[in-house]
Amino acid sequence: xxxxxxxxxxxxxxxxxxxxxxxxxxxxxxxxxxxxxxxxxxxxxxxxxxxxxxxxxxxxxxxxxxxxxxxxxxxxxxxxxxxxxxxxxxxxxxxxxxxxxxxxxxxxxxxxxxxxxxxxxxxxxxxxxxxxxxxxxxxxxxxxxxx
Amino acid sequence: xxxxxxxxxxxxxxxxxxxxxxxxxxxxxxxxxxxxxxxxxxxxxxxxxxxxxxxxxxxxxxxxxxxxxxxxxxxxxxxxxxxxxxxxxxxxxxxxxxxxxxxxxxxxxxxxxxxxxxxxxxxxxxxxxxxxxxxxxxxxxxxxxxx
Amino acid sequence: xxxxxxxxxxxxxxxxxxxxxxxxxxxxxxxxxxxxxxxxxxxxxxxxxxxxxxxxxxxxxxxxxxxxxxxxxxxxxxxxxxxxxxxxxxxxxxxxxxxxxxxxxxxxxxxxxxxxxxxxxxxxxxxxxxxxxxxxxxxxxxxxxxx
Numbered sequence: 001x002x003x004x005x006x007x008x009x010x011x012x013x014x015x016x017x018x019x020x021x022x023x024x025x026x027x028x029x030x031x032x033x034x035x036x037x038x039x040x041x042x043x044x045x046x047x048x049x050x051x052x053x054x055x056x057x058x059x060x061x062x063x064x065x066x067x068x069x070x071x072x073x074x075x076x077x078x079x080x081x082x083x084x085x086x087x088x089x090x091x092x093x094x095x096x097x098x099x100x101x102x103x104x105x106x107x108x109x110x111x112x113x114x115x116x117x118x119x120x121x122x123x124x125x126x127x128x129x130x131x132x133x134x135x136x137x138x139x140x141x142x143x144x145x146x147x
Numbered sequence: 148x149x150x151x152x153x154x155x156x157x158x159x160x161x162x163x164x165x166x167x168x169x170x171x172x173x174x175x176x177x178x179x180x181x182x183x184x185x186x187x188x189x190x191x192x193x194x195x196x197x198x199x200x201x202x203x204x205x206x207x208x209x210x211x212x213x214x215x216x217x218x219x220x221x222x223x224x225x226x227x228x229x230x231x232x233x234x235x236x237x238x239x240x241x242x243x244x245x246x247x248x249x250x251x252x253x254x255x256x257x258x259x260x261x262x263x264x265x266x267x268x269x270x271x272x273x274x275x276x277x278x279x280x281x282x283x284x285x286x287x288x289x290x291x292x293x294x
Numbered sequence: 295x296x297x298x299x300x301x302x303x304x305x306x307x308x309x310x311x312x313x314x315x316x317x318x319x320x321x322x323x324x325x326x327x328x329x330x331x332x333x334x335x336x337x338x339x340x341x342x343x344x345x346x347x348x349x350x351x352x353x354x355x356x357x358x359x360x361x362x363x364x365x366x367x368x369x370x371x372x373x374x375x376x377x378x379x380x381x382x383x384x385x386x387x388x389x390x391x392x393x394x395x396x397x398x399x400x401x402x403x404x405x406x407x408x409x410x411x412x413x414x415x416x417x418x419x420x421x422x423x424x425x426x427x428x429x430x431x432x433x434x435x436x437x438x439x440x441x
Contacts, residue, residue, distance in 0.1 A: 056188070161403055
């Protein structure tokens with residue numbers, strides 16, 4: 001299993017358009033996203049996002065949040081823990097929370113998931129993105145499952 | 148890529164059943180719907196909905212809204228813009244909004260999506276359905292991805 | 295088409311972790327769940343859940359509810375009706391409702407779905423799970439589509 005980890009942020013004239021712009025910013029705006037939850041196969045390899053064929057079907061874990069309140073701090077993150085036999089992913093999105101705290105929370109949650117599975121963590125990755133809303137903004141963080 | 152564009156409306160004894168009845172009215176009530184968002188491949192062809200095998204897995208963009216307030220005007224729409232290299236789809240569902248305004252909003256959003264991708268629109272389609280709730284009603288509009 | 299019908303309940307340190315623990319309790323915690331709605335092919339066979347490969351992609355109907363209020367009674371159920379030509383599944387999750395009533399409601403909804411399709415019910419199965427929240431709890435009931 002190969003995965004790519006991406007994030008993006010954007011403003012737009014509507015929530016839907018700012019969401020779409022954030023997906024474009026993350027590099028996954030031209031495909032069909034199918035949301036899945038949220039486990040990784042053994043021997044998962046993290047790689048850079050390749051060029052995706054427009055209109056193709058892509059499985060992903062998606063963390064996102066939008067706001068239309070000027071000044072809101074919006075945060076989206078994914079935390080990925082990879083072990084010997086499997087890996088776990090958590091998504092965490094928040095409004096007006098200290099990014100440092102959100103990160104700690106994400107790490108604690110994914111560590112706990114590995115713990116209950118008695119898996120040792122070989123690799124731990126947090127992808128996070130924060131944005132202060134100007135008019136209408138969206139942040140997205142995603143684990144993209146590649147073929 | 149082949150797509151079909153459908154819509155339906157129905158009443159039912161519960162929200163879930165009115166939703167199911169609306170899917171039946173749209174011709175997609177007997178399959179497993181997997182929601183995707185929301186891009187079209189180049190050379191996408193719009194065709195009539197073929198007979199779908201009951202129980203098959205079908206990817207779709209789904210716009211839907213239910214209400215159990217007698218007199219509510221419920222509206223679901225999808226807007227599809229097809230260009231040279233790709234196409235975009237937006238979903239828009241509303242309660243008690245002027246259908247004319249909802250349509251304009253949908254068109255504006257999908258036009259903007261094409262604009263940010265620097266795609267010229269060759270074909271623009273809006274599928275919309277409106278229903279005044281009697282007891283418990285649902286409207287659905289959908290872009291169905293065919294194999 | 296082969297399906298398995300499962301349920302699980304668990305507490306956890308966060309809603310996400312209690313949800314994950316409930317999936318583990320149900321036997322579907324180590325796979326990627328893709329939510330679908332909610333029809334069965336003709337000749338669907340119900341079997342026990344086999345060992346699933348960690349990280350594999352699994353289509354399912356998922357009914358779930360979480361609560362962090364001590365004492366809340368949380369209930370998740372799926373009702374499955376199988377007929378000659380197809381089958382229907384409904385998901386029903388509730389907080390602080392009489393489980394007996396929830397079950398009746400689930401059965402009534404799935405019966406109605408079969409009725410509007412003029413299908414005779416050969417087999418009717420309800421899977422339900424109830425849990426009184428201690429700190430943060432989740433219940434899940436699921437129809438898992440096997441290859």
